[in-house]
Amino acid sequence: MTDGTLFRILCFVALCLAVGMVTGATRASTMRGVLRESLKAFVSLAGGIVLLCVALQLLLSVVQT
Amino acid sequence: MDGTGDSAQAFGTDSAHPGSLSASESPAASAPAERPGAFGAVVLAWLFPGAGHLWLGRRAPAVFVALAIVPLFVAGMALTGWENVSHERHPFYFIIHALAGVPTLIASALTADVTIDRYYPDRSIGELFTACACLLNLIAATDVWARCRRGDPEGADALAATDDADEAGAPAESAGSAPTGGAS
Secondary structure (H helix, E strand, O other), rough: OHHHHHHHHHHHHHHHHHHHHHHOOOOOOHHHHHHHHHHHHHHHHHHHHHHHHHHHHHHHHHOOO | OOOHHHHHHHHHHOOOOOOOOOOOOOOOOOOOOOOOOHHHHHHHHHHHHHHHHEEEHHHHHHHHHHHHHHHHHHHHHHOOOOOOOOOOOOOHHHHHHHHHHHHHHHHHHHHOOOOOOOOOHHHHHHHHHHHHHHHHHHHHHHHHHHHHHHOOOOOOHHHHHHHHHHHOOOOOOOOOOOOOOOOO
């Protein structure tokens, strides 16, 4: 894995983290609640996008064979 | 708690009801007639990321919003060589950057004379970061407006936690999204 790819992955994680934090802030008011909702939003967003990419890769590999 | 603690009781106290909103964290106005005006809070939220939530007494959301938006905004600028926030160089992006209020104003003023001296390979990522930060500020301002108009999203959950704790060892209190006028 090259440095460029790793950097792009880190950028993706940072962006998902920021979106997750703001999402969590809009869904709760206590520190514990915001933290919990932020974590849920981050995992949902990042995991969802990763799964989408994996599914697309699988689809492409099936189509190309 | 009694007397003036009715509003705090509806949202729980930090010692008697851990996990629920404490009296110091309870919103400045929990009943619809007492909620603060939305306009001022939304303008504050637009001007400074997190300031709207802080003005409403919501420290945790304010901290999270500020920690999410400001570093993302700055990181985006750094990746583009500090020149992407400018109404002269990027007029269309600036329409989105205007959603961030004071950070955009400061960035635009400080980087007015910046010139690009080298190639930045992750420039597009930087532009995306800054634009996303500004759009997230719009979401935060919308949340401030919603809290002013409809109350906190955790209000019902905090009340539920309060009611569950009360059932364990105290007379039941009336439940609802807004505190009642007085205890029964």
